[in-house]
Amino acid sequence: MTAVAELLAPRKPLPGGLSRGLVVASFLLPLMIWAVVSYVPFVWHPKVEVVDPGSVSYFREGMLLDKERFNEEAAKAREAGTAVPTGEPANPVYLPAPHEVLTAFYTSFTAEPTRRSEQWLHESLWHSIQVIFWGFTLSSLVGVPLGILCGTYNVFSRLFEPFVEFFRYLPAPAFGALAVAILGIYDGPKIAIIFIGTFFQQVLVVGNTTRKLDLSLLEAAMTLGVSRFRLLWKVVIPGILPDLYRDQRILLGWAWTYLIVAELIGTSSGITWFITQQARYKNFDNVFAAIMMIGIIGLATDILLAKLGKRLFPWEKKG
Amino acid sequence: MTTMELPSYLQQSAKVRARFERLKSREVILDVAGLSKTFESAHGQTTALRDISFQTHRREFVCVIGPSGCGKSTLIRILAGLESASGGDVLLDGKRVVGPGPDRGMVFQGYTLFPWLTVKKNVMFGLEAQGAGKARSESEALQWIELVGLEAFANAYPHQLSGGMKQRVAIARALANQPRILLMDEPFGALDAQTRAKMQSYLLEIWKNIDITVLFITHDLDEAIFLADRILVLRANPGEVEELIEVPVPRPRHLDQTVSPEFIATKKRLEALIHPDEEELEQTMAEDKLNMIRMTEVGDEVESVE
Numbered sequence: 082m083t084a085v086a087e088l089l090a091p092r093k094p095l096p097g098g099l100s101r102g103l104v105v106a107s108f109l110l111p112l113m114i115w116a117v118v119s120y121v122p123f124v125w126h127p128k129v130e131v132v133d134p135g136s137v138s139y140f141r142e143g144m145l146l147d148k149e150r151f152n153e154e155a156a157k158a159r160e161a162g163t164a165v166p167t168g169e170p171a172n173p174v175y176l177p178a179p180h181e182v183l184t185a186f187y188t189s190f191t192a193e194p195t196r197r198s199e200q201w202l203h204e205s206l207w208h209s210i211q212v213i214f215w216g217f218t219l220s221s222l223v224g225v226p227l228g229i230l231c232g233t234y235n236v237f238s239r240l241f242e243p244f245v246e247f248f249r250y251l252p253a254p255a256f257g258a259l260a261v262a263i264l265g266i267y268d269g270p271k272i273a274i275i276f277i278g279t280f281f282q283q284v285l286v287v288g289n290t291t292r293k294l295d296l297s298l299l300e301a302a303m304t305l306g307v308s309r310f311r312l313l314w315k316v317v318i319p320g321i322l323p324d325l326y327r328d329q330r331i332l333l334g335w336a337w338t339y340l341i342v343a344e345l346i347g348t349s350s351g352i353t354w355f356i357t358q359q360a361r362y363k364n365f366d367n368v369f370a371a372i373m374m375i376g377i378i379g380l381a382t383d384i385l386l387a388k389l390g391k392r393l394f395p396w397e398k399k400g
Numbered sequence: 401m402t403t404m405e406l407p408s409y410l411q412q413s414a415k416v417r418a419r420f421e422r423l424k425s426r427e428v429i430l431d432v433a434g435l436s437k438t439f440e441s442a443h444g445q446t447t448a449l450r451d452i453s454f455q456t457h458r459r460e461f462v463c464v465i466g467p468s469g470c471g472k473s474t475l476i477r478i479l480a481g482l483e484s485a486s487g488g489d490v491l492l493d494g495k496r497v498v499g500p501g502p503d504r505g506m507v508f509q510g511y512t513l514f515p516w517l518t519v520k521k522n523v524m525f526g527l528e529a530q531g532a533g534k535a536r537s538e539s540e541a542l543q544w545i546e547l548v549g550l551e552a553f554a555n556a557y558p559h560q561l562s563g564g565m566k567q568r569v570a571i572a573r574a575l576a577n578q579p580r581i582l583l584m585d586e587p588f589g590a591l592d593a594q595t596r597a598k599m600q601s602y603l604l605e606i607w608k609n610i611d612i613t614v615l616f617i618t619h620d621l622d623e624a625i626f627l628a629d630r631i632l633v634l635r636a637n638p639g640e641v642e643e644l645i646e647v648p649v650p651r652p653r654h655l656d657q658t659v660s661p662e663f664i665a666t667k668k669r670l671e672a673l674i675h676p677d678e679e680e681l682e683q684t685m686a687e688d689k690l691n692m693i694r695m696t697e698v699g700d701e702v703e704s705v706e
Binding site for chain 2: 297300305307311315316322396
């Protein structure tokens, strides 16, 4: 078999070095595309940044213009024999270069916010994390037990699941106005949106996970003298725990996707407020830094939880 | 095999006959009386079991055998209390059985060890469910684990064990509750031939050393004859008792006996019972015959070695 065919063998584990290299590449690849678009002038750069306004009255240094407009004005100046403006090819303001975002990322932690009403990036983030935490925790407190009951006893399944199935198609953000009317304009409605977005999926997902538990484990426990009522504690819950943990990890990811919508409801707050505010002032480097921050927090939490899961469930098969 | 003068499977040596007499004089542990089971299905009512009656005595080893669809799994599940009968009674020590309970241990065909518990904790499971203290459960569990020869794996998780080892733990787990009867539903069905043979010897060894009655379901004729005192043969559609055969092969059993005249005679009888209708058999054979097109070159025969 040739080396390439070897690499494309379905589901075959890759050698360790290559595997790690590919993980790095999966991040480097998009970064490289971004860098090429940002730093190599002839790839895109549809704008011109004015360096010297020359004789054009409305040009200012640092101004961004469409290439056509700039060339038009430059040609006019050349014909009139007045000072010709000079400029450099540039990308639109909404695509900052990697180094600008990196700088913004760094300064967001070190430099005081320029406007008095503004929050530090980490303050906004902390607020968002709290909203997610409460929304997700409240949802789990009800959703997980209900899901387990639905997956174990058909009575609960028939009683709750049809309605939950219906409700999960209702878009959580649609309840925004209602949530504000009931819960006020601060964190209440935001937590409620995260709750609505998570809860109904959670009941169904946990219910299905519980149903996947091998029935013969329950039967074995009954022949060993465990009563019907203690089965839930002795077999069902320990039996589904690793899968439940995985479900919760995935659901937590979904909760994050509801965050931005939730934070726009009532008084805008948290990371969303930071992003919209910065976008208003065209500080797109800060916007990108904030978006990336969400990604980093999400990924880091997930990796951490995955590592923790391996410790918590030593009976899970490796690999 | 060339035709050999086989004794009748009903013929027992004096020693075997004496053993059966002693066995039958022991008290009855399990008494199944007129048991029946009907299912409601899409095609109307189907009868899985009809009027099954038999008794097992203390420390008897009974195998249940029958063609597929004879309801042998349904039978053992009713005995375990995992399914309810439509009619008839199951008596254990003279008392009616309702629902599953620790007085009837069960070993399933699939692996049913609790994956989140170590071998030791698995064996302790039943004891703790009975309300035995932790210290007592642990010391008793270790004894049972020793009995099945897995003391080196007491702290291993089930996924670290081979199939044979898992079933040994399952046997230890069922026995730890000290049930009156051990119900086994094709427990070695998923094992390879070699492991299965070893497990059969293990099981006989365990059975010899403790006070336990075994009801063992299998579809393997050799396994049934090798293990059982008596074999309950069921017939299919509906499941009914065909015959209760007393195995004339003397104990202690060993693998050499599989070519003894008693063994072969018993197997002949079982084969006749399970595939009774030669005509019907031929018909199914004809149906199974494949319409083969020859795709090899002439003269390139696999069956002629030159």
